[in-house]
Amino acid sequence: MLQQQPLTGNGPSNGRGLGMSGHPGMHSLNSVHQPSQHRSDGDPGLEGTENGHESRRDIGDILQQIMTITDQSLDEAQAKKHALNCHRMKPALFSVLCEIKEKTGLSMRNNQEEEPQDPQLVRLDNMLLAEGVAGPEKGGGAAAAVSAATSSGGMSPDSSLEHSDYKSKLSQIRSIYHTELEKYEQACSEFTTHVMNLLREQSRTRPVSPREIERMVGIIHRKFSSIQTQLKQSTCEAVMILRARFLDARRKRRNFSKQATEVLNEYFYSHLSNPYPSEEAKEELAKQCGITISQVSNWFGNKRIRYKKNIGKFQEEANIYAMKTALVATQNDDSPHTPNSTGPTSNLNQRSGSFSLPGSADLFLGGSQMNGEQPGYILGGQTNGSWTGRNTSPHAASPRSDGSDHSE
DNA sequence: TCACATGATTTCTT
DNA sequence: AAGAAATCATGTGA
Numbered sequence: 001m002l003q004q005q006p007l008t009g010n011g012p013s014n015g016r017g018l019g020m021s022g023h024p025g026m027h028s029l030n031s032v033h034q035p036s037q038h039r040s041d042g043d044p045g046l047e048g049t050e051n052g053h054e055s056r057r058d059i060g061d062i063l064q065q066i067m068t069i070t071d072q073s074l075d076e077a078q079a080k081k082h083a084l085n086c087h088r089m090k091p092a093l094f095s096v097l098c099e100i101k102e103k104t105g106l107s108m109r110n111n112q113e114e115e116p117q118d119p120q121l122v123r124l125d126n127m128l129l130a131e132g133v134a135g136p137e138k139g140g141g142a143a144a145a146v147s148a149a150t151s152s153g154g155m156s157p158d159s160s161l162e163h164s165d166y167k168s169k170l171s172q173i174r175s176i177y178h179t180e181l182e183k184y185e186q187a188c189s190e191f192t193t194h195v196m197n198l199l200r201e202q203s204r205t206r207p208v209s210p211r212e213i214e215r216m217v218g219i220i221h222r223k224f225s226s227i228q229t230q231l232k233q234s235t236c237e238a239v240m241i242l243r244a245r246f247l248d249a250r251r252k253r254r255n256f257s258k259q260a261t262e263v264l265n266e267y268f269y270s271h272l273s274n275p276y277p278s279e280e281a282k283e284e285l286a287k288q289c290g291i292t293i294s295q296v297s298n299w300f301g302n303k304r305i306r307y308k309k310n311i312g313k314f315q316e317e318a319n320i321y322a323m324k325t326a327l328v329a330t331q332n333d334d335s336p337h338t339p340n341s342t343g344p345t346s347n348l349n350q351r352s353g354s355f356s357l358p359g360s361a362d363l364f365l366g367g368s369q370m371n372g373e374q375p376g377y378i379l380g381g382q383t384n385g386s387w388t389g390r391n392t393s394p395h396a397a398s399p400r401s402d403g404s405d406h407s408e
Numbered sequence: 409t410c411a412c413a414t415g416a417t418t419t420c421t422t
Numbered sequence: 423a424a425g426a427a428a429t430c431a432t433g434t435g436a
Contacts, residue, residue, distance in 0.1 A: 253415045253433070254433080255434080256415080276424095295415080298416060298417090300425095301424095304426080305426065305427065
């Protein structure tokens with residue numbers, strides 16, 4: 001480690017002090033602490049004279065006063081400050097400080113670099129904007145979240161309640177955020193003004209450039225903006241929690257509408273030999289039922305497994321849908337010019353092309369009661385009561401795609 | 409409150 | 423990756 005230089009010394013090569021030549025009082029300033037050194041360097045200066053002693057005492061006093069100014073009461077300090085301002089040595093001190101500043105100023109200038117905008121802050125800002133917390137009052141994330149949530153399960157009657165609850169909570173967060181932000185901004189500007197006033201006042205006794213004031217303002221703003229970042233962070237967290245809760249609430253199981261279940265059941269029972277809707281059919285069903293494709297898939301998955309597990313239980317339901325579809329088909333037969341306009345499944349039938357009309361083997365459920373026994377004819381050739389011949393793709397090997405699936 | 413229905417999720421199989 | 427099967431969690435009606 002380097003040996004620290006004695007604070008009071010000029011240093012081995014710094015006999016010139018801090019470039020104080022030309023200022024009559026400066027030699028004395030140095031000599032306050034090191035009179036013996038100065039006396040021996042042959043510089044006549046002011047030493048040894050009455051005047052010199054007096055000046056030395058003056059400067060010493062001034063420095064002493066400056067050093068102890070923080071220990072004094074405000075009134076006392078104010079008085080001292082006034083005295084200092086009026087002191088005859090003040091201009092000298094001021095110009096010394098100017099010179100020192102000139103020398104040290106270079107390093108300060110290098111610190112003026114504009115900091116790039118904090119990416120985290122940018123992210124937070126973007127998020128708050130997207131969530132509708134920052135920026136314009138309406139629309140934005142609230143609507144987006146609501147639509148995202150509702151798209152996965154259709155709009156149930158009470159969803160509007162939850163929706164408004166979400167919105168009110170979000171606007172609560174929003175108002176708190178804006179209040180706090182305003183408070184911070186106000187505090188920031190108050191503090192900035194205060195500091196600027198202080199610096200302006202100080203500029204009477206020490207050199208304070210406008211640029212320096214500007215720099216100080218920048219520092220204050222950065223400090224306050226870090227507080228604002230924290231506020232933004234907390235707000236984002238609150239929004240995330242609210243949103244998660246809202247979406248969780250939406251995720252709660254909700255029975256599909258009667259009409260949706262009917263559409264799905266009609267498809268299921270009219271394709272009983274191969275109840276595996278294609279992607280296209282799923283899409284169409286989803287559209288008709290106001291649910292998502294994955295919900296259609298879930299429904300068919302559940303239906304297949306539950307049907308298979310307890311065919312007897314579903315027999316009645318199967319018959320009802322078979323009759324229904326048969327009725328629709330009969331009506332279609334009666335009015336051949338509007339063949340696809342009657343039932344919910346007509347579109348699907350048309351779409352898939354091979355889906356059958358009345359008399360389809362799928363619909364031939366017969367009147368005989370199954371008593372819970374496995375109805376082989378319902379399940380077509382898969383007499384083990386399972387469609388799980390998944391070695392053939394359900395879609396590709398659609399039983400009626402070749403018109404041969406009439407055996408049930 | 410309970411049993412059952414039902415939509416969703418998870419794990420495993422093909 | 424799609425589907426089967428098991429399971430979970432909630433809705434619903436008695």
